[in-house]
Amino acid sequence: MAITFEHVGYTYQAGTPMATPALSDISFTVPDHGYLAIIGHTGSGKSTLIQQINALLKPTTGKITVDDFTITPQTTNADLKPLRRHVGMVFQFPESQLFEETIQRDIAFGPQNFGLSEEEANQRALDMLKTVGLDESFADRSPFELSGGQMRRVAIAGVLAMQPKVLVLDEPTAGLDPQGRQEMMTLFNRLHQEQGLTIILVTHQMEDVAAYADEVAVMQAGKLLTCATPQEVFNDPAWVQSSDIAVPRAAKFAQQLDKRGVKWDQLPLTADQLADQLVQHWPGMGAQHE
Amino acid sequence: MENIIDVQHLSYRYQDTDGRPALDDISFTVKAGEWLALVGHNGSGKSTLARAVDGLLPFSEGTVTVGGIKLTPETVWEVREKIGMIFQNPDNQFVGATVEDDVAFGLENRQISRAEMVPRVKAALDEVGMQTFAQREPGALSGGQKQRVALAGIVAIAPDILILDEATSMLDPQGRRDMLALVQRLREEKHLTVISITHDIDEAASADRVLVIDDGKLVEEAQPAEIFAQGERLIHLGLDVPFTAKLKQALQDRGITVPTGYQTTTEMEEWLWQSLSNT
Numbered sequence: 353m354a355i356t357f358e359h360v361g362y363t364y365q366a367g368t369p370m371a372t373p374a375l376s377d378i379s380f381t382v383p384d385h386g387y388l389a390i391i392g393h394t395g396s397g398k399s400t401l402i403q404q405i406n407a408l409l410k411p412t413t414g415k416i417t418v419d420d421f422t423i424t425p426q427t428t429n430a431d432l433k434p435l436r437r438h439v440g441m442v443f444q445f446p447e448s449q450l451f452e453e454t455i456q457r458d459i460a461f462g463p464q465n466f467g468l469s470e471e472e473a474n475q476r477a478l479d480m481l482k483t484v485g486l487d488e489s490f491a492d493r494s495p496f497e498l499s500g501g502q503m504r505r506v507a508i509a510g511v512l513a514m515q516p517k518v519l520v521l522d523e524p525t526a527g528l529d530p531q532g533r534q535e536m537m538t539l540f541n542r543l544h545q546e547q548g549l550t551i552i553l554v555t556h557q558m559e560d561v562a563a564y565a566d567e568v569a570v571m572q573a574g575k576l577l578t579c580a581t582p583q584e585v586f587n588d589p590a591w592v593q594s595s596d597i598a599v600p601r602a603a604k605f606a607q608q609l610d611k612r613g614v615k616w617d618q619l620p621l622t623a624d625q626l627a628d629q630l631v632q633h634w635p636g637m638g639a640q641h642e
Numbered sequence: 643m644e645n646i647i648d649v650q651h652l653s654y655r656y657q658d659t660d661g662r663p664a665l666d667d668i669s670f671t672v673k674a675g676e677w678l679a680l681v682g683h684n685g686s687g688k689s690t691l692a693r694a695v696d697g698l699l700p701f702s703e704g705t706v707t708v709g710g711i712k713l714t715p716e717t718v719w720e721v722r723e724k725i726g727m728i729f730q731n732p733d734n735q736f737v738g739a740t741v742e743d744d745v746a747f748g749l750e751n752r753q754i755s756r757a758e759m760v761p762r763v764k765a766a767l768d769e770v771g772m773q774t775f776a777q778r779e780p781g782a783l784s785g786g787q788k789q790r791v792a793l794a795g796i797v798a799i800a801p802d803i804l805i806l807d808e809a810t811s812m813l814d815p816q817g818r819r820d821m822l823a824l825v826q827r828l829r830e831e832k833h834l835t836v837i838s839i840t841h842d843i844d845e846a847a848s849a850d851r852v853l854v855i856d857d858g859k860l861v862e863e864a865q866p867a868e869i870f871a872q873g874e875r876l877i878h879l880g881l882d883v884p885f886t887a888k889l890k891q892a893l894q895d896r897g898i899t900v901p902t903g904y905q906t907t908t909e910m911e912e913w914l915w916q917s918l919s920n921t
Binding site: 393394499500501526527529530532534556598602605608609612614623624627630631634635637 | 786881882895896898907920
């Protein structure tokens, strides 16, 4: 599903003395099967922005299109049910939303609400458990006796059980250990590659931006500074500095070497990209390839 | 330097029926003023260990001695006076309606007079750079600000030991760096002993020594650089692989001979520059 924002603005408590503008004049497009990362400091509007995608918050001005659905300030909630089925939202610390007695019932809750029979929903739940890397023995256990990382997988399985076409992830790896983070990011990438899910990822992890995203949107004080490929965004050290965003470690390291006179064809963003280019410059190695 | 913490043959089971102990015959010491990192994957027992040191677990086997006092049900309050703990989620430890009330809480518990309390709270908030937030509600602060307030609460009661239980894991990268710098400064000024339980490689790098806990056992004790030299295995220890180790692996995969051991980014940069200039 493609997503388009056209001049979207959002003000909390609009029309009251408490009105607080949170987004202004946001325009960008994510193609079908795209992978967009959204970065920016705490309070820059990232979470407000993603809540527009399934109209948990409706724009105060402008228009959002998600495939055939259009969201404007006038859109009523009655029109939104089909949209919400297609846009899966994984909020920060989604495990805090688990509530059922068993893991299977928790995952089956959403699909059953949207019209599947109990039997179908239970079967779907078992399939989703497998997708997130937990075996069937978990089905009858309580979600509350799992580790934090396992609880998060169950919560994500509950979102996937709706079979969304767009997956919106708000810092999905926050608080996990490095192994848990790696497994989680691999899972999302697999869903993106194998099932063609469009992914919107809010993150502070620049390594993940470099490794997975096609494009990256940079938010600052409710405005979209830029939306371009990670290569284009991280490539300009002066702009990166003035916009106060972090760069992937590999890029930072490459820029240090650049100061010493090592020239890059293209700024490397990952350790592998960096090594690829270093080999070209390596005495007695680059020449052999030519 | 004297040992401020001495743990000998500590074992603990959450339930008598548990086959595997949560802590299994752990012995180690911490010197006064040292920064010790406890690492291990989720569920390895590192938080359990920290709670045992703070007298929060009724362990039956082994001994814990803090500042020369052996931890027993009778001495537990005396031992806790010496230790301040900060947890992962600051929201779980706020009690005051305002920032200053919250910082005052520990002092109230110690029956400090109001005349003494007011300047101590103010000084503690100054110390962490949160003085302008004194009247604010803790819930409305950012994650990094909340952890600063939690640190102010610790500074106010002036313990000898600070235990950070994944205290930076919910912060964004900038918040994490600020918090570490603040802990480093407080440690020097107040001669604090710091124990940090962490998955963060930068936080582990701040330590003088790293203990690795796995399945309730102490499996390794070394300097950060020795631990970081283990490359991919670090993931199993609950840490990330340092960037320089990833780069070395990538170069090795492409047929380049790389130096052994752990390099800081500066050392790595120097080595690469020399290798590239060596034509």
